[in-house]
Amino acid sequence: MKNVVMESNLILEKTFKHAILSRVSENPDILIVEATTSYIPIEEFKAIFNAIGDCVAKQPVTKLIFDKRKLTVFHQPSMEWYFVEWKEKMFDLGLRTHRKILPNDEVFKQSVKIGRDKISKNFPNGKYTQMDIQYSNTLEEAIEK
Amino acid sequence: MDESTKILCEDILREKILSLQSDYEQRVASLTRFFEEAMAQLQANEVTRRKQLEAEHQQQLEELQKEYCQKTKTLEEEINFLNERHDSQRLMLSETLDYVQRLEQELLQLKSVISKGDPPVC
DSSP states (O other): OOOOOOGGGEEEEEEOSSEEEEEESSOTTEEEEEEOSSOOOHHHHHHHHHHHHHHHHHSOOOEEEEEOTTOOOOOHHHHHIIIIIIHHHHHHTTOOEEEEEOOSOHHHHHHHHHHHHHHHHHOTTOGGGGSEEEEESSHHHHHHO | OOHHHHHHHHHHHHHHHHHHHHHHHHHHHHHHHHHHHHHHHHHHHHHHHHHHHHHHHHHHHHHHHHHHHHHHHHHHHHHHHHHHHHHHHHHHHHHHHHHHHHHHHHHHHHHHHHHHHSOOOO
């Protein structure tokens, strides 16, 4: 029986206007970034992930979970920056395992697929291709696998 | 009453009247001083109170201005956020529409290929 991840199992690292960053208390090398609104403006998106980069540089992080369940609007330029620039840096810092939890929104999921296809086509040799990137249905599953 | 006693009584009376008058005048002067001091204090208090009210009013105006500046700023941030989200939503839907149209094209082409490959109906 899988345990439900309670708020008490998470240690709050930082709060942003549109997201929160936490660490799993039993596995402090796992970071979770949870979107808290339907959309994250690109400048804040970069600020959030740059802050994650700072955490990774200070203390080893082997897995990042991006909980996108509250998002309803997908932004291609943000995704490109995330894959092509940010993940390149994270690969070198040792963060190579990524888990994503998508919202139950077919339009959003399809947009992610279209976005990823574009990135694969335009940036086929990025280090993101060497990463372990998977989708999960729940936070528990993302922590476990 | 003989004349000398009468004169003596009149002298005593005059002195008492003078003494009473002097007392009266001193008391009037004292009362007047008290009144003037009280009026001066009242005027000084009014000036102080007026200055205090003016300072409080100014402070309340500044706080109100600050509150409304903050509310305006929050509203502007909210509008910027909604505009950016709206633009991203349009981009997302536009890309999805392009993708669907591409799929439709591919489907039509596939149908065309299949129909050319179909054997003639006898």
